[in-house]
Amino acid sequence: MPSEPTEVQVRPGVEGDLEALTALYNHYVRETAITFDTAIFTPEERRPWLLSHPEDGPYRLRVALNPDSQRILGYATSSPFRAKPAYATSVETTVYVAPDAGRRGIGTLLYKALFEALSGEDLHRAYAGIAQPNEASARLHERFGFRYVGTYREVGRKFGRYWDVAWYEKPL
Template structure:
């Protein structure tokens, strides 16, 4: 099964997605080193994150949902890279998929929609930090033209061990 055969709709995220998006993210908090958050969130704790991603502008939230059921299969975001004003034209991007959606092309659909949405925005570079190892994420980013620019060694500790984060960059 592919994302196309599952009839996936990619659209901007909305407030009614908050509970499902929080559940999806919490899976990665609990089960993986992909995010360095170590405590799960309630939907109310995640609300500021959701509200910081608008339907226009540099900071977007794109959601992939099954057509009909609207079950969330994943999401992609472009967020502030750093807080200082000189970084405003740079964004950090990420994709999170429901475990059952991995390998179906949903990440590709999400990034395609996200980068199309950013095409008319004043964004110069996109950055992605990928906790290592994560071959599927590395491949996804490389397919979209990201190039490796460096690795922070043992920068995060989770599950009793240290993890590297490889940084990737894409000109927009």
């Protein structure tokens, strides 16, 4: 794994992060097919998402920030995989890094913190869907023990075209 950047600290996400987290996510909504959301959010609209990631339990939010400026450089989450009860021991994980903060090991730092936080939880598998193409995300997930399990072809439509999503899984 790449060396961890020393100028970054990772901590649980808190209510005061909501505006910055929303702005970061909205960049990916507006500019990329990495998320299949198509309309930007206000911080108030994103509040239920933030509150669904408490400091403990299987659904976590980890935030990477510059300790000097307190600027959020990225975040990682674990969220419910599917709503039905038998899926309760599975989570979907994701990482978003600020567009100007890539290739600095921030995704690695975030996933390391997220999986450490999840290590004591009653979880069996983590899943990640990666809109294609996205080699950097595939490499990150493979470094953390995720293995490719299949691709949903043309499963999402955004920016006037269809996108594939490759699915990865990791035992927890």
